[in-house]
Amino acid sequence: MNSHRLTHIEARNAPSGGGRGWQELQQRFGSRTLKQLLLPAIATAREGFPVTQVISHYWKSAEGDLRKDPGSATTYLVDRKRAPKFGEVFRLPALADSYQLIAEQGADVFYRGTIAQELVRFSDEVGGLFTLRDFNDHRADWIDPVSTNYRGYDVWELPPNGQGIAALQMLNLIEPYDVSAMGAGSADWLHLFTEAKKLAFADRAKFYADLDVVPVPVEEMISKKYAQQRGALIDMRQANSSVPAGDPKLQHGDTVYITVVDKDRNCCSLIQSNYYGFGSKLTPPKLGFAIQNRGALFSLDEEHANRLDPHKRPFHTIIPAMVTHKGKPVFCYGVMGGDMQPQGHVQILVNMLDFKMNVQQAGDLARVRHLGSATPRGAAAKGVGVVEVETGIDDKVIKKLEKRGHVVRRSVGGFGGYQGIFIDHENGVLRGATEPRKDGIAVGY
Structure with missing residues (x-):
C-alpha cells in the first residue's frame, strides 16, 4: 500500500x-x-x-x-x-x-x-x-434532508452516512456568539470556528455511519440543547487538546459539485466523487473509467459504528447543501474537498450571514482548515491538531492563535472548491459564484 x-x-x-x-x-x-x-x-x-x-x-x-x-x-x-x-x-x-x-x-x-x-x-x-x-x-x-436554523435561515444537509450534519453541529455551536462583532479573519472568530469543528468532528468520528444498519442519533446531535451542552467545552482563551465525543443519547432516548436553479426556481444541489483522484487508480480498459475507492472510509474496528459490514454503505465526505428562508430556497451551494467540506460550508455561510458578504465575496475570502481530529476510520485525535491558514490571514492573527495554544501553519491548496447560487426573490435575480481556487464557472441564462 x-x-x-x-x-x-x-x-x-x-x-x-x-x-x-x-x-x-x-x-x-x-x-x-x-x-x-x-x-x-x-x-x-x-x-x-x-x-x-x-x-x-x-x-x-x-x-x-x-x-x-x-x-x-x-x-x-x-x-x-x-x-x-x-x-x-x-x-x-x-x-x-x-x-x-x-x-x-x-x-x-x-x-x-x-x-x-x-x-x-x-x-x-x-x-x-x-x-x-x-x-x-x-x-x-430517496431520503429526507435534515436542518438547523442559523440566524433565521434553515440550513439543509443530508443525514449520515455522509458528514453534512457536522456543518449543522458547528453552526449550532457558533450561533450563541456575536460573530459579526468579532470580525472576518479575526483571531476570536478563527479560534471559535476551530473549537466548534473539533467538537463536531469528535462526534463524526464516533457516530456517523449508515443509518440503515446502525442507529445514529441524528436529531439529538443537531439539537440546540445538545449544542448548549457541548458548547460548554469551548474556552475562548485556550485551544482544546482533548475533545471526546459527546453522548447525544442522553438528550433523548475526486469530487465535483454542480448547482442549478431554473426559471421556475427549481433547485438542484449535486455532488459526486470517486473519493481520491482517479479513485482506486484501477481502470477496466473497455469501460473507460477508474473504479472508485470510497470503501477506504470504512473502519476495521469491530466495535465501530462505521465498521466494514456486508451491504453497508461507508462513511462519505460528500455533502451538497441548501438554505431556505421562510420556506423559500435562497442559497444552493457546496464545497468540494473531503474533511474541508463541512468546514467550508460553515465559513461560506458565516461570511454571508454574519459578515454580510455577497455570494462571491463569501467564497473569495481567505479560509482556514483544522486537521488532526479523530476520524470515522478509527484514527485518534492528535492533540490540538493543526490550523492551516491561507494567504490573506494576517501574521498578527496567527500569533494570537498561537498564544491560545493552536499550532498554525500557512498552506497553499486544500481549502476546498466552492460553487453557489443565491436567489434574490425580491428582484427576480440569480447570483452565481465560482471558486477562484479551482476550475469552476458561473453561467447565467
Whole structure:
C-alpha cells in the first residue's frame, strides 16, 4: 500500500451509485430523457476537451500511479506515458461508449447488464471481490434532508452516512456568539470556528455511519440543547487538546459539485466523487473509467459504528447543501474537498450571514482548515491538531492563535472548491459564484 491507496480492489472498493442516482433524478424531476441528458457528456468524452490548468496539475500528480495499471495508462495517459498538459485536447472514447450504453439501456446496464459483468470480470482479474450480486442489489434511496436554523435561515444537509450534519453541529455551536462583532479573519472568530469543528468532528468520528444498519442519533446531535451542552467545552482563551465525543443519547432516548436553479426556481444541489483522484487508480480498459475507492472510509474496528459490514454503505465526505428562508430556497451551494467540506460550508455561510458578504465575496475570502481530529476510520485525535491558514490571514492573527495554544501553519491548496447560487426573490435575480481556487464557472441564462 502507499499513503493514498491499497494495491488491490477488495480493500477499498464499493459499487458506484452515480448511474442509478442520475436515472432516479431524471425519472422524478426531469423534463428530458436520460439519453438527451447524456448526449453532451458522450460528445465531450468522444470528441475531447481542453485540459484546464488546475486539473492538469492534479493529473500530473497521479501520473506515476496511473502508469502502474495498464487500463489506467491506456485510458488516462498520453501514449500510456504522461498526463496531458494544460490546453491539450484529451479524449475518452471508452467512457463515451459506457455513457452511450447507459443512455440507450438505462442504469440497469451498469448494475445488471454488460457494464456490471465487465466490472466483475475485471475485479476477478486483479484479485478483487466484486460479485454480480453487489451490483444487482444496489439501490438509490430517496431520503429526507435534515436542518438547523442559523440566524433565521434553515440550513439543509443530508443525514449520515455522509458528514453534512457536522456543518449543522458547528453552526449550532457558533450561533450563541456575536460573530459579526468579532470580525472576518479575526483571531476570536478563527479560534471559535476551530473549537466548534473539533467538537463536531469528535462526534463524526464516533457516530456517523449508515443509518440503515446502525442507529445514529441524528436529531439529538443537531439539537440546540445538545449544542448548549457541548458548547460548554469551548474556552475562548485556550485551544482544546482533548475533545471526546459527546453522548447525544442522553438528550433523548475526486469530487465535483454542480448547482442549478431554473426559471421556475427549481433547485438542484449535486455532488459526486470517486473519493481520491482517479479513485482506486484501477481502470477496466473497455469501460473507460477508474473504479472508485470510497470503501477506504470504512473502519476495521469491530466495535465501530462505521465498521466494514456486508451491504453497508461507508462513511462519505460528500455533502451538497441548501438554505431556505421562510420556506423559500435562497442559497444552493457546496464545497468540494473531503474533511474541508463541512468546514467550508460553515465559513461560506458565516461570511454571508454574519459578515454580510455577497455570494462571491463569501467564497473569495481567505479560509482556514483544522486537521488532526479523530476520524470515522478509527484514527485518534492528535492533540490540538493543526490550523492551516491561507494567504490573506494576517501574521498578527496567527500569533494570537498561537498564544491560545493552536499550532498554525500557512498552506497553499486544500481549502476546498466552492460553487453557489443565491436567489434574490425580491428582484427576480440569480447570483452565481465560482471558486477562484479551482476550475469552476458561473453561467447565467
